[in-house]
Amino acid sequence: MEVFNQVITAVNSVVWSPAMLVLLGGAAFWFTFLMKGLQFTGIRNMFRHLTEHGDSRETGLSAFQAFATTVGGRVGTGNIAGTATAIFFGGPGALFWMWMAALLGAATGMVECMLGQAYKDKNLGELIGGPAYYMTRGLKHKKFGKVLGILFSIAVLIGPGFLLPAMQTQTAASAMKNALHIPMWVTGLFMIVIVGIVIMGGIRRIGELAERLAPIMCGIYLLIALAILFMNIKSVPAVFGAIFTSAFGKNSVFGSIVGTAFSYGIQRGFFSNDAGNGMSPIISSTTDTSHPVKQGLVQGLSVYIDTLLVCTCTGVSVLLAGTYNVAADGIGDKLLVEKAPGVMYGVAFMQEATKTVTGNLGGILVAVILFIFIYTTQLSYSYQLESTCRFLFGPKPGVVRGVRIAFLAFCYFGVLVNGSIIWPMGDIGVGCMLWVNTFSILLLTPMVRKLVKDYQKQRHLGLDPIFDPATVGIQDKAGVWDVYVQKKKDRGDYENPDLGYNTNKNEQTKES
Secondary structure, three states: OHHHHHHHHHHHHHHOOHHHHHHHHHHHHHHHHHOOOHHHHOHHHHHHHHOOOOOOOOOOEOHHHHHHHHHHHHOOHHHHHHHHHHHHHHOOHHHHHHHHHHHHHHHHHHHHHHHHHHOOEEEOOEEEOOHHHHHHHHOOOHHHHHHHHHHHHHHHHHHHHHHHHHHHHHHHHHHHHHHHOOOHHHHHHHHHHHHHHHHOOHHHHHHHHHHHHHHHHHHHHHHHHHHHHHHOHHHHHHHHHHHHHHHOOOOOOOHHHHHHHHHHHHHHHHHHHOOOOOHHHHHHOOEOOOOHHHHHHHHHHHHHHHHHHHHHHHHHHHHHHOOOEEEOOOOOOOEEEEOOOOOOOOHHHHHHHHHHHHOOHHHHHHHHHHHHHHHHHHHHHHHHHHHHHHHHHOOOHHHHHHHHHHHHHHHHHOOOOOHHHHHHHHHHHHHHHHHHHHHHHHHOHHHHHHHHHHHHHHHHOOOOOOOOHHHHOOOOOOOOOHHHHHHHHHHOHHHOOOOOOOOOHHHHOOOO
């Protein structure tokens, strides 16, 4: 077993090497440049499109349901434990680089969700899509695209399909055991019961629950952070000063770990907000919307909510309350700053911060909130696994039912094994997803340019953007866009010279 652990650790270090940060950062900068900062200039439209409803809700989610489901998937242990870990290894400056990962990474998150929408399909009467679909249908070399799609699907089976659900359940069970002394097997059993009740109803039931639960859980967490902020209001200028100065090595205390602040901040930021790993487009592709870029913008907002809101709540709360330590050596054997003696980095930092407001109830409150965060993440994981199996095995109801039952077993598996084994293995799955998906969307840059141009041209003319896949060279054999194609026809888009469409649509059905 020791040899196995060493092998897994070695593979994990290769997958999450500095080259990964170069790829993610490079893609984020490239798409920001390509779309001319649409994640900034389109903020107003993010909120506008969030409340829009499509015409075929019986086959897909509303924009807000998809948004809430992806927020539920993004917001999890990474927002509490991950942010605290970044501060432990990188100091306050790590939080600044997490913000940068969100501001630039939102462009990557938008692009993958645009592509997921553009190439979506129908399966068992429901909208379905994601990276595997735009890899196999969008890339010019079909065999290569199919290979990438299968590789991505295998990574999903390893990560969100099997190991990450186990990892999340173990985290929730450990938190409940430490806070309320509830046996881990009890928490695990309760988790699979409440997850099973929802996922057996499919993506629509997941979306209906998520649109109610996500705003509540984020709202409660925000209130806790605000309470900590008001109790330490005089320290706010000093804390934010430390964040900015230590991010650039100008802080007298944290200047020596500026490199660690950058690497941990970027890595934890991308790990938390999921931008580029392909998870979110699997969910957002089920949305019924009139144009792919609309859903891309909405999903850009979910990246902001995850990092700029929830991660900031954790980081600022811990820094204001002074319930953190900072490693001096990048390992943790030596401490540069010790403000919370004896407190293990991770969730405990936020639990101690909450105790400054609620007393001993703080640990219990954070454990319950963490459980809810993990619960919504599990719902998102379950559909990612189901969607991937539909891609691999086709529209078979028996396979869907079997996958849902298997997922519940994977969830419970987390309370039976050692977490030191499944965490690195789960990280390998997500890391492989990042490599394959980010590489693929970079190859699909020409299609991204076409989608954004079509959206912006219609907006510029004062029109509500409506999408016809044929106008950008995408075949829609399943007819998922037929309702909107008819709307464009009724509106006279094909005869509008300012839009520049080829009126002979039969010539535009060539697969891109």
